[in-house]
Amino acid sequence: MSKKQAKPKKSFKPSDRKQAKLTESSLRKFSEIIDQTIKLTNVEVGDQKNAKDRLKNLMITRVKKDYLSLTQHTYLLSIEAKSHEDWFKNQANYIFWLELFTYLQSHKIKCEYRINFYKELFDYLIKLDDENLFYLINKEILKKDKYHIPKIIYKTDFINYFKLPRNIFEKSKVDIVEC
Amino acid sequence: MNNKLDLEVFKSRCACLTEILSSYREGLLLLESCDLKDFHNTYMTDEFMRELKALCEGIYSYLNINKSKTQYKSILGSSSVCILYKNVEDSDIINKEKQLSINQNILKIFNIVNFLIGLMSNIRNSQNKIERLNYNFYLILKMMGKSFKDFIFEVLPIVSQYFNNLIEFDHTAKTIKEFNTYAKAQNVDVTEFCKGLDVNVSENIIKALTRYLDEYRIAVEDIFYHNNVRIKKTDQIDNIEDLDVDPQTYNNPPLVTESHSDYSDDKYSIDDEVDEDKILKQYDYNLNEDTRRLAPFVSHQKLNRHIDRAQQPTVSNTYYLDVPFLKIVNQVLHEQLHENKDMIESAKASCCLMSIFTGQSAVIFQDINRLLRTKQLKRDSNRAYYLWVVDANVNKNLKGQIAKKDNKYNEHTTWEFQIPAMWVDRIREANLSNLTHVDFEESLSEWFYNRRIGPISVTSLALQLSFHLKRICNDDLKKNFLIGRQISHQADLSYGGFSYKQLNDSFDQYVWLWFQGKNDVNALDRPQFIQKDDKARVGSQLVWTFSHAKQFINTLNEKVIQVLKEEQDIAEKFNAFSVWVWFCCLLSSGARPVVGASSVIQNYDFITNIMYIHDKHSRSRQHGRYSPLIDFVVNELKHYDEFIKKINALDLSNTVEDNIYYLSYWKKGSEFMSFTLEPLTQKHIAFYLSEKFPEIDELYPNWTRHFVRNFLELPDAIFKSWYAHDQQNQIGFSKYSSLQPYTYMIEIQDAVNQLFKRLGLKSVVSQS
Numbered sequence: 001m002s003k004k005q006a007k008p009k010k011s012f013k014p015s016d017r018k019q020a021k022l023t024e025s026s027l028r029k030f031s032e033i034i035d036q037t038i039k040l041t042n043v044e045v046g047d048q049k050n051a052k053d054r055l056k057n058l059m060i061t062r063v064k065k066d067y068l069s070l071t072q073h074t075y076l077l078s079i080e081a082k083s084h085e086d087w088f089k090n091q092a093n094y095i096f097w098l099e100l101f102t103y104l105q106s107h108k109i110k111c112e113y114r115i116n117f118y119k120e121l122f123d124y125l126i127k128l129d130d131e132n133l134f135y136l137i138n139k140e141i142l143k144k145d146k147y148h149i150p151k152i153i154y155k156t157d158f159i160n161y162f163k164l165p166r167n168i169f170e171k172s173k174v175d176i177v178e179c
Numbered sequence: 180m181n182n183k184l185d186l187e188v189f190k191s192r193c194a195c196l197t198e199i200l201s202s203y204r205e206g207l208l209l210l211e212s213c214d215l216k217d218f219h220n221t222y223m224t225d226e227f228m229r230e231l232k233a234l235c236e237g238i239y240s241y242l243n244i245n246k247s248k249t250q251y252k253s254i255l256g257s258s259s260v261c262i263l264y265k266n267v268e269d270s271d272i273i274n275k276e277k278q279l280s281i282n283q284n285i286l287k288i289f290n291i292v293n294f295l296i297g298l299m300s301n302i303r304n305s306q307n308k309i310e311r312l313n314y315n316f317y318l319i320l321k322m323m324g325k326s327f328k329d330f331i332f333e334v335l336p337i338v339s340q341y342f343n344n345l346i347e348f349d350h351t352a353k354t355i356k357e358f359n360t361y362a363k364a365q366n367v368d369v370t371e372f373c374k375g376l377d378v379n380v381s382e383n384i385i386k387a388l389t390r391y392l393d394e395y396r397i398a399v400e401d402i403f404y405h406n407n408v409r410i411k412k413t414d415q416i417d418n419i420e421d422l423d424v425d426p427q428t429y430n431n432p433p434l435v436t437e438s439h440s441d442y443s444d445d446k447y448s449i450d451d452e453v454d455e456d457k458i459l460k461q462y463d464y465n466l467n468e469d470t471r472r473l474a475p476f477v478s479h480q481k482l483n484r485h486i487d488r489a490q491q492p493t494v495s496n497t498y499y500l501d502v503p504f505l506k507i508v509n510q511v512l513h514e515q516l517h518e519n520k521d522m523i524e525s526a527k528a529s530c531c532l533m534s535i536f537t538g539q540s541a542v543i544f545q546d547i548n549r550l551l552r553t554k555q556l557k558r559d560s561n562r563a564y565y566l567w568v569v570d571a572n573v574n575k576n577l578k579g580q581i582a583k584k585d586n587k588y589n590e591h592t593t594w595e596f597q598i599p600a601m602w603v604d605r606i607r608e609a610n611l612s613n614l615t616h617v618d619f620e621e622s623l624s625e626w627f628y629n630r631r632i633g634p635i636s637v638t639s640l641a642l643q644l645s646f647h648l649k650r651i652c653n654d655d656l657k658k659n660f661l662i663g664r665q666i667s668h669q670a671d672l673s674y675g676g677f678s679y680k681q682l683n684d685s686f687d688q689y690v691w692l693w694f695q696g697k698n699d700v701n702a703l704d705r706p707q708f709i710q711k712d713d714k715a716r717v718g719s720q721l722v723w724t725f726s727h728a729k730q731f732i733n734t735l736n737e738k739v740i741q742v743l744k745e746e747q748d749i750a751e752k753f754n755a756f757s758v759w760v761w762f763c764c765l766l767s768s769g770a771r772p773v774v775g776a777s778s779v780i781q782n783y784d785f786i787t788n789i790m791y792i793h794d795k796h797s798r799s800r801q802h803g804r805y806s807p808l809i810d811f812v813v814n815e816l817k818h819y820d821e822f823i824k825k826i827n828a829l830d831l832s833n834t835v836e837d838n839i840y841y842l843s844y845w846k847k848g849s850e851f852m853s854f855t856l857e858p859l860t861q862k863h864i865a866f867y868l869s870e871k872f873p874e875i876d877e878l879y880p881n882w883t884r885h886f887v888r889n890f891l892e893l894p895d896a897i898f899k900s901w902y903a904h905d906q907q908n909q910i911g912f913s914k915y916s917s918l919q920p921y922t923y924m925i926e927i928q929d930a931v932n933q934l935f936k937r938l939g940l941k942s943v944v945s946q947s
Contacts, residue, residue: 036852039831112826113852115747120852165747 014084016064022085023063026092027056030100033124037100040117041107059099063091094136097125101141104162118164125153189241196234196254204297207290235261256316260289262324277332284335285320291342292316295395298402308398315394322391326384330376338392341369345395350403358404362396469638471616490642492649498639499646502692504632508640509535509693511626513701516605526609527622529602531640535693536598536706537567538644538662541619541637545611547603556603557595564597567706569663571672571718580876581723588725588889589676589718594660596686597707644689651688654895660717661686674888674902676718683708721885728886729938731875732766735759738871739943749826750854753845757859758867759943760819761842765883766938767812767931769891769902770794772880775840775858778816783841785813789924795903804903804911807924809931811942816841818944832856890937891930897923 014022027034034052043051067087109117125137131151139149142157155169165175235258242251242258296312299305319338327334344365348358369392370385464470470482489498500508512535515528527541534541543550550556557566570593581587616637623635645662652658656675661682687708694702723731735758742755764776771777771794782791785808793803820841823829829838833848834856843856844863857863861880868875879885888898898904900911900918911918 032853033851040852045830110826112749112752113831116749117852124851168747 019064019067019088020060022088023060023092024056026089027059027096030096033100033121036117037104037109040109040113041104042110043107055099055103058103059092059095062095062099063088066091066095094133097133097137098140101137101161115165115168118158118162119168122153122155122158122169189238192234192238193251193254196238196258199231199234200254200257200293204293204300207294208297232261235259254313256292256313256320257289259317259320260285262320281331281335284339287339288316288319288335288342291339291346292395294346295398295402299398302402308401311394312398315391319388319391322384322388326380327373327376333376334373337369337372341365341392342395345399348399350399355400355404358400359396362399363393366392366396489638490645492646496646498636498642500632500635500639500643502647505643505647505693506695507630507632508627508635510695510701511630513704515622515626516602522605522609523611524622526606526611527614527619528626529605530611530619531623531637532602533598533606534637534640535643536690538641540616540641542614542616544606545614547606556598559597562600564600564707565603566595566709567598569594569596569661571660571675577720577879578877580878581721581882583876586724586727587720588722589716589720591679591715591717592720594677594679594682594717595709596683597709599704599706601704647689647692648685652685656895657682657685674719674885676716676722676889678713679711679715679717680713682717683710719885719889721879721882722889723882723886725890725937728882731872732762732938732940734872735762736940736943740941743943750845750847753822753826753828753843754863754867755871756819756822756943757842757844758864760815761859761864762883763812763815763940764842766887766934767809768792768806769884769887770806771884772861772864774860775842778841779839780841781839783808783816785817788813788928792903804900806901807928807931809928809935811932811935811940814942815944818942822944828856887934891934893926893930897926901927 034055038048038052038055041051108114125134134153135149135151137153138151138157142153142161143149158164159166159168167175238254239258239261242255292312296309299309299312323331323334323338345362348361350358353361366389370389373380373385373388464474464482464486470485474482489496493499494501509532512528512532516525516532519525519528526545530541530544533539533544547556551558555568557568559566571591619637623637623640627635645658648658648661652661656672657677660672660675660677686706690705694705696702739755739759742752746752746755760778761776764770764778765772768777768790770792773794777790777792777794779791782793784790788808788810789805790808791803792806795803823843828843828845832855833853838856838858840858842859844859846855846857848854865877865880868878884902888902891898893901896911896918900916900923905911910916911923912920
């Protein structure tokens with residue numbers, strides 16, 4: 001084996017601050033979704049910034065914890081071949097969705113905007129077209145503790161999880177949401 | 180000496196100066212820009228000047244020694260006047276004169292700077308700018324005193340001229356670009372002059388001076404262009420008494436300026452976007468013998484006044500003929516037509532008869548072929564009679580929904596009546612040419628010799644139509660239409676519509692004024708009318724029939740109720756509600772479809788239920804008008820506002836600018852859950868209707884105004900004010916107007932309520 005093909009040396013473990021920074025930068029592309037989610041859940045205007053920070057910190061802490069343990073919750077399977085940056089990027093990517101789903105279960109979106117929000121959220125998710133992500137969302141959230149974990153997200157699971165009107169994705173009039 | 184001055188005395192002096200300056204600025208603002216030049220001569224007494232100077236001296240020298248100057252920027256500029264102000268009493272005569280002129284120039288600059296500061300203080304968040312202006316003033320004066328010490332006498336007039344030019348520039352007529360070019364050129368003039376002096380001034384000083392002067396250009400630009408402050412220039416208005424509008428409107432410009440109007444997407448030009456106040460009456464001097472002869476020698480203003488007086492529809496008008504005389508005139512003319520053996524004379528009588536019934540001068544009928552060519556006169560197919568065509572002058576090439584069959588309320592664009600063929604044939608046979616008023620009047624005086632009905636002239640014959648219709652027709656609009664010649668520009672004619680039958684009836688009454696009765700020997704030889712069915716109407720082609728419009732509005736009404744009740748998509752709900760309120764606003768105010776349907780939040784007063792509308796695109800109207808609101812619309816608007824507040828749309832949207840309108844349109848953004856609220860325009864309405872009502876073709880954006888004009892039962896005078904069709908000297912509630920605010924309000928409210936009741940509209944909120 002030539003020297004060039006030799007495995008790169010494993011980098012040192014990034015510092016705590018660096019970990020947080022890496023995760024945060026990966027979460028940046030979702031900032032619009034986080035912003036809108038916080039705005040549309042019934043959070044008071046003065047408290048919105050704190051709520052946003054709380055949610056972000058929740059995600060960052062979880063990524064960091066996973067990094068420490070590298071357990072079955074480490075979603076990037078072939079960790080060996082990638083750099084730390086990649087690992088954090090991917091982990092944050094998955095954790096974001098899992099945390100968002102959990103958050104949305106406990107925080108209700110404002111009644112008037114609920115239908116638009118979930119429709120757009122579903123569209124956004126589907127457009128990502130990421131089988132791994134869908135698998136993990138199903139495994140951790142939508143089909144938790146089930147035997148068969150599909151690699152696509154079914155509308156029915158989505159509807160059931162968020163307790164949405166049955167016909168939300170149909171073109172006809174949507175049932176009235178109870179506020 | 181002043182370094183011992185204690186702080187409290189200094190502070191009280193500063194407060195005193197600030198107070199003096201602010202009241203002085205207020206005084207300046209009242210005087211307007213044109214008087215600024217010689218302002219100090221009248222306003223500032225010697226005593227006041229001395230007092231001010233002493234005060235400034237005290238403050239300035241204290242500042243110089245004890246305080247950092249920047250802390251007192253707001254008074255520094257004015258207090259530094261004393262740098263240059265020297266006591267002139269003791270100096271010798273030549274110096275005294277020089278010093279006086281220097282002082283005068285300083286005062287000139289002082290006035291203009293304070294005038295600008297006064298204007299600036301009316302603008303929000305301008306504190307920093309005011310300080311800058313003050314500080315710059317100080318810098319300029321300091322520079323004058325230091326760098327141009329020996330040449331102040333030459334330099335100051337140039338600088339003061341610069342300031343004067345900035346203010347005197349015609350800001351209303353010229354664009355911002357023109358102003359900037361002009362001001363910069365003036366700036367260069369000043370600096371060039373300074374360079375040309377013998378004194379050695381460094382490049383830096385010149386640069387600094389350019390910068391200081393430029394600050395004032397920016398200030399003027401800010402005040403006059405960006406903040407739209409309009410200043411009355413006395414040379415534009417001769418006498419304040421001649422103003423028909425409250426002079427206050429010039430000082431406080433209306434809330435909405437033309438920049439808020441949006442006709443940009445309008446394919447048709449909006450029907451009445453003509454400048455009523457600028458388009459002058461069309462005076463035809465040839466129609467009146469006196470004016471025709473005098474036209475080359477007498478000023479047009481005088482001739483216009485003469486024509487105005489001649490056309491004044493009063494019985495005391497010398498041209499007016501009372502009803503009994505009309506019968507005699509008609510009889511004589513008929514006699515001449517039938518019995519005069521001279522063909523030319525007979526044809527002249529025929530011309531006069533035509534003139535009586537068409538309101539045109541008899542002279543023009545000699546060239547009958549021209550009238551046939553211009554289609555003013557048409558030959559009927561069976562050749563039994565000719566048709567005189569009165570054209571409503573309306574848009575005939577209309578497309579879209581209203582143009583469809585049976586959708587137009589006013590089917591006809593012209594109204595016609597029959598003229599006996601014999602009259603026209605006689606003129607053609609006689610082959611008249613080159614006859615003048617004088618020829619006609621010679622014949623007239625011959626025919627009416629010894630009849631004892633006073634002088635009959637070409638003019639008097641032509642004017643009878645207008646005189647007598649004035650009394651027959653209950654509204655001006657119909658009269659002006661029947662006369663067929665717009666005496667002055669009448670925007671409302673393009674909106675109006677008339678029943679064909681009623682036009683016939685009114686004109687019939689006029690025709691019979693000229694005959695003894697049904698048994699008159701000549702009664703068969705008179706203009707006759709084309710009988711149309713009762714529904715036939717002439718007028719604006721943009722009026723949708725009531726039933727079709729009602730059907731559309733009701734469908735929209737039902738749809739919006741349903742959407743608000745059942746639809747879950749917030750954007751759909753929002754836009755449906757906006758479109759509904761748009762139509763409510765337009766139908767209740769008859770306003771033009773400008774941005775936000777004129778729903779500027781500040782312009783609504785729900786205590787008196789009056790709103791202020793300013794929807795005219797042209798610059799003719801600097802001021803808008805008041806329109807009463809009806810309860811139904813107020814409720815819908817309030818519910819709409821509550822709806823927006825409930826869903827917190829204003830905070831959640833990405834709208835950057837302050838929302839000044841009630842009505843907005845929800846536009847989805849590209850990012851997750853992002854949206855903007857745009858002021859609602861006719862483009863949005865057209866888009867919404869094309870999506871939700873595909874069965875309806877494009878609707879003319881201004882159709883509501885035409886619709887309201889035709890289906891609202893209101894006196895003509897009220898319509899004129901309400902639609903802003905009044906001319907400058909007839910504006911409702913002005914000093915010549917007898918329109919009562921209470922009547923105006925109640926009549927409009929009643930009529931609009933009636934219309935809404937007829938349309939069967941339901942509130943969209945109470946239903947959902």
